[in-house]
Amino acid sequence: xxxxxxxxxxxxxxxxxxxxxxxxxxxxxxxxxxxxxxxxxxxxxxxxxxxxxxxxxxxxxxxxxxxxxxxxxxxxxxxxxxxxxxxxxxxxxxxxxxxxxxxxxxxxxxxxxxxxxxxxxxxxxxxxxxxxxxxxxxxxxxxxxxxxxxxxxxxxxxxxxxxxxxxxxxxxxxxxxxxxxxxxx
Amino acid sequence: xxxxxxxxxxxxxxxxxxxxxxxxxxxxxxxxxxxxxxxxxxxxxxxxxxxxxxxxxxxxxxxxxxxxxxxxxxxxxxxxxxxxxxxxxxxxxxxxxxxxxxxxxxxxxxxxxxxxxxxxxxxxxxxxxxxxxxxxxxxxxxxxxxxxxxxxxxxxxxxxxxxxxxxxxxxxxxxxxxxxxxxxxxxxxxxxxxxxxxxxxxxxxxxxxxxxxxxxxxxxxxxxxxxxxxxxxxxxxxxxxxxxxxxxxxxxxxxxxxxxxxxxxxxxxxxxxxxxxx
Numbered sequence: 001x002x003x004x005x006x007x008x009x010x011x012x013x014x015x016x017x018x019x020x021x022x023x024x025x026x027x028x029x030x031x032x033x034x035x036x037x038x039x040x041x042x043x044x045x046x047x048x049x050x051x052x053x054x055x056x057x058x059x060x061x062x063x064x065x066x067x068x069x070x071x072x073x074x075x076x077x078x079x080x081x082x083x084x085x086x087x088x089x090x091x092x093x094x095x096x097x098x099x100x101x102x103x104x105x106x107x108x109x110x111x112x113x114x115x116x117x118x119x120x121x122x123x124x125x126x127x128x129x130x131x132x133x134x135x136x137x138x139x140x141x142x143x144x145x146x147x148x149x150x151x152x153x154x155x156x157x158x159x160x161x162x163x164x165x166x167x168x169x170x171x172x173x174x175x176x177x178x179x180x181x182x183x184x185x
Numbered sequence: 186x187x188x189x190x191x192x193x194x195x196x197x198x199x200x201x202x203x204x205x206x207x208x209x210x211x212x213x214x215x216x217x218x219x220x221x222x223x224x225x226x227x228x229x230x231x232x233x234x235x236x237x238x239x240x241x242x243x244x245x246x247x248x249x250x251x252x253x254x255x256x257x258x259x260x261x262x263x264x265x266x267x268x269x270x271x272x273x274x275x276x277x278x279x280x281x282x283x284x285x286x287x288x289x290x291x292x293x294x295x296x297x298x299x300x301x302x303x304x305x306x307x308x309x310x311x312x313x314x315x316x317x318x319x320x321x322x323x324x325x326x327x328x329x330x331x332x333x334x335x336x337x338x339x340x341x342x343x344x345x346x347x348x349x350x351x352x353x354x355x356x357x358x359x360x361x362x363x364x365x366x367x368x369x370x371x372x373x374x375x376x377x378x379x380x381x382x383x384x385x386x387x388x389x390x391x392x393x394x395x396x397x398x399x400x401x402x403x404x405x406x407x408x409x410x411x412x413x414x415x416x417x418x419x420x421x422x423x424x425x426x427x428x429x430x431x432x433x434x435x436x437x438x439x440x441x442x443x444x445x446x447x448x449x450x451x452x453x454x455x456x457x458x459x460x461x462x463x
Binding site for chain 2: 029032033035036037038039040041043048049050065066069070072073076077078081082083084085086087088089091092095099131135140141142143146147150151
C-alpha cells in the first residue's frame with residue numbers, strides 16, 4: 001500500500017543541508033569572482049553591473065529572508081575583502097537587500113516574471129542609499145547629481161536588465177522552487 | 186510558531202547588522218596588522234589566485250571588446266578590412282594581448298630611460314591588474330604582486346604612460362593600488378618646465394584630477410606637463426609624469442588657482458604595471 005506524502009514539509013537535515021550549503025558556497029565564489037574580476041570590465045551605458053547584489057536578491061527570493069540576509073552578509077564581506085574595501089559597508093547593504101527580497105517573497109503575491117525585476121530595482125535603490133550614507137559617514141564625498149547620473153540610474157537600468165537571467169541561473173543552480181507565494185502566483 | 190519564526194528572523198538580522206558595524210569599526214580602529222587585516226590578508230591568499238585566473242580568462246574577451254569598440258570608431262577602415270579581420274579574429278585576439286603587454290613593458294622602459302626618474306639600481310616588481318573596484322566610490326585596483334615579491338605599503342606604481350598610484354594594502358600574494366584618480370589620493374606635484382608651480386594633485390569620486398594649492402602668482406597654462414615633485418619625505422621619486430594641464434581657473438576670492446589635470450595613464454585599460462620597490 002502506497003504511503004501518503006507527509007502534510008508538513010520535512011525540515012532540511014543531514015546530507016541535504018550539506019548539499020544546500022555546498023551550493024550556496026559555490027554561488028558565493030561565483031558571485032565574488034563576477035563582482036571583482038568581471039563586473040569592472042563590463043561597462044555598459046557608463047556603469048558596471050552589481051552581480052553580487054543580483055545574486056543576493058535571487059537567493060533571498062528563493063530561500064527566504066534569513067538565508068538571504070546571511071548570504072548577503074557573507075557575500076558583502078568576501079567581496080569587500082577581495083576589493084580591499086572597508087569590510088562592513090557592502091555587507092550592511094546586502095543584508096538589507098537579501099532580507100527584504102526574502103520578506104517580499106514570503107509575504108507578497110507576485111507574478112514570477114516580475115518578482116526578480118521589482119526586487120532588484122528596490123534592492124539597488126536600498127543598497128545605493130545605504131552605501132551613500134555609509135560613504136558619507138566615512139568621509140567620502142561626491143556631488144549627488146553626479147552620483148545620480150553616473151552611478152545610480154545606469155546601475156539601476158543595468159541591474160534590472162540582468163535580473164531575470166541571473167535569477168533563472170541561480171534558481172537552476174540551487175535546484176530550488178521559488179518561494180511558495182511566488183510559485184503559486 | 187509564526188511568532189517564534191518572526192523573532193528568530195529579527196535576531197538573525199540584528200546580529201548580522203551588529204556584526205557588520207563591529208567589523209567596520211574594528212577595521213578602522215585597529216592597526217594594519219590587527220586581526221581583521223590579518224583575516225583580510227589570509228582571505229586574499231585564497232581569493233587572489235582565483236581572481237588572477239579569472240582575469241586571464243577574460244583578458245582576450247576584454248581585448249576583443251576593446252578591439253570591436255575601436256572598429257566602430259574607425260568605420261571607413263573597418264568596411265574594407267572586415268572580411269579579412271573576421272578570418273583572423275581568433276588569432277588576432279591572442280596576438281593583441283601579447284602586443285599590448287609588450288607595448289606596455291616597452292613604454293615603461295622608455296619612460297624610465299627618457300625621464301631618468303629612477304636612480305640606477307632601483308628595483309621593480311612587474312604586476313598584472315587582476316581586479317578593479319567596479320563602484321564610483323573607490324578608484325582602486327588589485328594587482329597580483331604582494332609582499333612575497335617585495336611590495337610594501339606606499340610603494341609607487343607606474344606604467345609606460347606615467348604615475349598610476351600607490352600601494353595602500355599588501356598581502357603576501359596581492360596588493361591594493363589606490364589610483365591617482367581616487368578621492369583619497371594626494372600626490373605632491375609640479376609643472377614642467379622648471380617646476381615653478383608646485384602643488385598637490387588630488388583625485389575625486391567623479392574621476393576628475395585637479396592640482397591644488399598652487400599659488401595665484403605662479404603662471405600656469407594649459408598644455409604644461411605635470412610631474413611628481415619628489416619633495417623631501419615624498420613617497421614618489423621626482424619627475425614621474427602624471428599628466429597635462431587641461432584648464433586653469435582663477436577667481437579673485439580664492440587664494441589658490443584651480444588647475445584641472447588630464448592624467449596620461451588610461452585607467453580603463455590598465456593591465457600591466459610596475460611597482461617601484463623601496
